[in-house]
Amino acid sequence: xxxxxxxxxxxxxxxxxxxxxxxxxxxxxxxxxxxxxxxxxxxxxxxxxxxxxxxxxxxxxxxxxxxxxxxxxxxxxxxxxxxxxxxxxxxxxxxxxxxxxxxxxxxxxxxxxxxxxxxxxxxxxxxxxxxxxxxxxxxxxxxxxxxxxxxxxxxxxxxxxxxxxxxxxxxxxxxxxxxxxxxxxxxxxxxxxxxxxxxxxxxxxxxxxxxxxxxxxxxxxxxxxxxxxxxxxxxxxxxxxxxxxxxxxxxxxxxxxxxxxxxxxxxxxxxxxxxxxxxxxxxxxxxxxxxxxxxxxxxxxxxxxxxxxxxxxxxxxxxxxxxxxxxxxxxxxxxxxxxxxxxxxxxxxxxxxxxxxxxxxxxxxxxxxxxxxxxxxxxxxxxxxxxxxxxxxxxxxxxxxxxxxxxxxxxxxxxxxxxxxx
Amino acid sequence: xxxxxxxxxxxxxxxxxxxxxxxxxxxxxxxxxxxxxxxxxxxxxxxxxxxxxxxxxxxxxxxxxxxxxxxxxxxxxxxxxxxxxxxxxxxxxxxxxxxxxxxxxxxxxxxxxxxxxxxxxx
Numbered sequence: 001x002x003x004x005x006x007x008x009x010x011x012x013x014x015x016x017x018x019x020x021x022x023x024x025x026x027x028x029x030x031x032x033x034x035x036x037x038x039x040x041x042x043x044x045x046x047x048x049x050x051x052x053x054x055x056x057x058x059x060x061x062x063x064x065x066x067x068x069x070x071x072x073x074x075x076x077x078x079x080x081x082x083x084x085x086x087x088x089x090x091x092x093x094x095x096x097x098x099x100x101x102x103x104x105x106x107x108x109x110x111x112x113x114x115x116x117x118x119x120x121x122x123x124x125x126x127x128x129x130x131x132x133x134x135x136x137x138x139x140x141x142x143x144x145x146x147x148x149x150x151x152x153x154x155x156x157x158x159x160x161x162x163x164x165x166x167x168x169x170x171x172x173x174x175x176x177x178x179x180x181x182x183x184x185x186x187x188x189x190x191x192x193x194x195x196x197x198x199x200x201x202x203x204x205x206x207x208x209x210x211x212x213x214x215x216x217x218x219x220x221x222x223x224x225x226x227x228x229x230x231x232x233x234x235x236x237x238x239x240x241x242x243x244x245x246x247x248x249x250x251x252x253x254x255x256x257x258x259x260x261x262x263x264x265x266x267x268x269x270x271x272x273x274x275x276x277x278x279x280x281x282x283x284x285x286x287x288x289x290x291x292x293x294x295x296x297x298x299x300x301x302x303x304x305x306x307x308x309x310x311x312x313x314x315x316x317x318x319x320x321x322x323x324x325x326x327x328x329x330x331x332x333x334x335x336x337x338x339x340x341x342x343x344x345x346x347x348x349x350x351x352x353x354x355x356x357x358x359x360x361x362x363x364x365x366x367x368x369x370x371x372x373x374x375x376x377x378x379x380x381x382x383x384x385x386x387x388x389x390x391x392x393x394x395x396x397x398x399x400x401x402x403x404x405x406x407x408x409x410x411x412x413x414x415x416x417x418x419x420x421x422x
Numbered sequence: 423x424x425x426x427x428x429x430x431x432x433x434x435x436x437x438x439x440x441x442x443x444x445x446x447x448x449x450x451x452x453x454x455x456x457x458x459x460x461x462x463x464x465x466x467x468x469x470x471x472x473x474x475x476x477x478x479x480x481x482x483x484x485x486x487x488x489x490x491x492x493x494x495x496x497x498x499x500x501x502x503x504x505x506x507x508x509x510x511x512x513x514x515x516x517x518x519x520x521x522x523x524x525x526x527x528x529x530x531x532x533x534x535x536x537x538x539x540x541x542x543x544x
Contacts (some may be wrong), residue, residue, distance in 0.1 A: 006542070045465020047430070064462060068427050072539065081534050086427045089537040096538040097527075098432040100443055101469070 012157065012378035013113040014072050020160050020375055021055070021075035034406055036061050036110055038138045038413070046103035049128055051092055052110030056080030060085075065103075070095070078284065092123045100132040100416075110143040112379050115155070120380070121394045128397045131416040137398065138408045142382040147408070157376040233369070382410050413418045423536050426510040429470050433522035434470065440524045443474035446481040448518035448531075455518045456511050462508045464497040470510075479509050 035058060042048060044064035053059060053069025055076045060083070061067075071077050080087045090096050094109060105127045114120045127137055144151045316374040387410050388403045398414040405411070423537050431522050433441025455511055472492055479485045493502050520529045 003542075044463075044471075045462050047426075047466075047469060064459070066426060066462075068430070070538075078533060079533055086424055087535055088423075088427070088431075088536060088538055091539055092436050094540055096432060096434045097430050098471075101430045103469075297541065 001116065002119070005119055008115045008378060009113060010225070012376055016160065016375045016377050017054075017073040018075055021073065021079065031058055031061060032108070032140075032406065034411065035106065035138065035140070038104070038106070038136075039065070039067075040060040043102050047101065048104040048106065048110070048280060049097065049102045049127075049130065050106040051095065051108060051123075053077075053080060053087060056083055056085040056087065058106060058108065059083075059085040093126060094174075095126045095130055097130040099129055100135075101163045102130050105131055107137065107139040109140050109142065112381060113137065114376070115378060115380065117390070121390060122400070124391060124395050128395055128416055133416050133418050135416045136401070137414050137416070139414070140406070141387055141411075142379055142381050143405060143408050143410045145318060145405075151381050155378070155380050158379055159375060160375040191391070258351045341355045364393060384410065387412050423515045423531055423534060424511055425475060425482075425513055426466065426470075428478050428509075428515075428520075429475055429540070431511055431520065431536070433524065433526045433527065434538070436520055437521060438524045441522050442448060443471070444520035444529070445523055446478055446515060446520060447528075448482055450515070450517035451482055452514050453508075453512050454514060456507070458504060458507050460497075460500065460503050463503045463510070466510065467492050467496060467506065472475045475509065479513075482513060482515070484509055484513050484525065495502050499516075 030266055039048065039058060039061045042062065042065050044063040048065050048067045050056075050058050050067060050069040053071050053076075054073070056069055059067045059069050059080060065186075068085075068088070069077075070088040070090045070092075071080075072089065073093055074089060077087045077089050088096065092107075092114075107123070107127060111120045111123050114123055124139070131137060135284055144154055316351070384405075385403075388400050390413060391400055391414055392397050395414075396419045397416055399417045400414045402413040403411070428443065428446065430444075431444055433444055433531060435441065435476060473490075474508070476488055479488060486509065488505055488509065489502075493499055496502050515531055516534050518531045520531060520538075521527070522529075529536055542544070
């Protein structure tokens with residue numbers, strides 16, 4: 001399962017950030033005030049690590065402390081270095097720092113990209129290891145509970161949008177109001193999108209009326225309700241056949257087909273020129289309806305040419321490779337057990353189909369339009385209290401000091417404590 | 423990569439217990455000028471593994487007569503602090519690699535950035 005988890009993160013976190021790194025525009029995003037405050041409060045001469053630093057958004061704050069950043073994304077790290085920051089390429093699950101060498105650690109909008117609970121715990125433990133006793137860590141993750149949109153499930157794909165519209169809310173927060181897409185290749189333009197979009201969340205920016213914004217809304221609603229792991233949709237026409245119980249092997253096989261079909265379907269949805277004419281209400285998902293559909297675990301779908309209007313009306317099928325991820329955190333309905341081999345193969349096949357889609361869309365570097373369509377980022381959004389509980393139950397060496405909701409993020413500040421092992 | 427950073431880095435290869443400090447093999451080094459802040463430097467010193475710093479300075483040919491242990495009352499010895507400032511913050515490895523002293527595994531440094539990503543099985 002860890003291999004599959006890591007493959008998923010490669011496909012829908014690491015490679016996405018690598019592709020979209022050049023498209024960010026700095027002026028949209030500033031350092032979050034509470035994170036900035038945390039840094040400013042550190043004693044002069046402190047050593048602070050930003051684990052998952054992206055292009056170094058927080059590394060310039062507070063000249064009296066020594067900051068270093070690390071990330072898995074090479075283009076973002078290079079961009080941070082170009083701005084004069086000390087940065088390394090490394091993986092949050094295996095940090096190359098000695099024990100107790102940091103006075104403080106930041107983890108801003110990072111661990112919500114890890115696809116299993118075990119990996120999230122591991123990442124937190126690694127950061128705790130590098131903290132000195134008495135040192136503090138600040139963790140920010142996307143909240144499931146958000147004002148303007150409702151995530152149906154905790155494990156979801158979110159598209160990256162290069163041009164979110166600006167709203168009064170944004171201006172109030174003191175962010176820049178300039179419009180985006182300056183295509184300059186200068187490293188200054190590179191930006192870490194994960195902290196961006198977790199905080200200046202596409203969903204938050206929507207105000208109805210403007211077509212462009214409507215499209216965004218469509219994206220975020222549709223993805224929340226349609227493309228998340230346990231509420232994938234298939235064509236209505238085959239829904240009647242979904243009731244029949246089938247044996248596990250053929251069910252998995254047809255799920256494989258269905259997930260390939262689904263991805264093609266989703267992709268054609270996003271790239272079709274008819275998108276602009278879609279009404280928002282085509283994709284209105286009644287949350288209750290959605291929940292019921294999640295209960296329907298049947299397989300299905302050879303139909304790959306489903307009209308868009310039917311998509312929202314369809315039954316839910318859990319992706320077999322993600323059933324095992326869901327095992328840990330699934331609050332719902334027991335998902336069907338898939339044996340180890342199948343769940344190993346699945347991500348590869350999905351990856352193949354996604355890859356071939358990308359190629360056919362002409363991915364080789366072009367329009368941000370196409371990039372947007374195929375850059376789906378994986379998120380595990382956190383429920384209230386989930387992050388705190390994770391730390392309390394699994395990370396003895398951290399003692400939670402504060403928990404709060406900061407815009408669309410759950411934040412925890414914790415202190416490293418000495419753990420005496422008998 | 424500055425030597426202050428290097429002082430924090432260790433080999434995280436599976437099973438390695440003596441992975442610190444990483445051996446520096448530099449092919450390109452540069453020295454920048456950075457504003458001297460005595461308080462900053464003197465607060466850094468207790469956080470350093472001093473021997474590793476001396477070793478790193480030697481690998482880069484930048485020993486500068488740094489003592490094998492920090493001077494007593496170093497907070498007030500400006501000359502000493504300036505030397506430490508230089509070696510910690512002004513000397514940078516731009517190209518080269520870091521080698522695990524136990525396993526021999528090399529981690530490249532390119533464009534000032536050490537690549538410490540491990541492959542799955544390491």
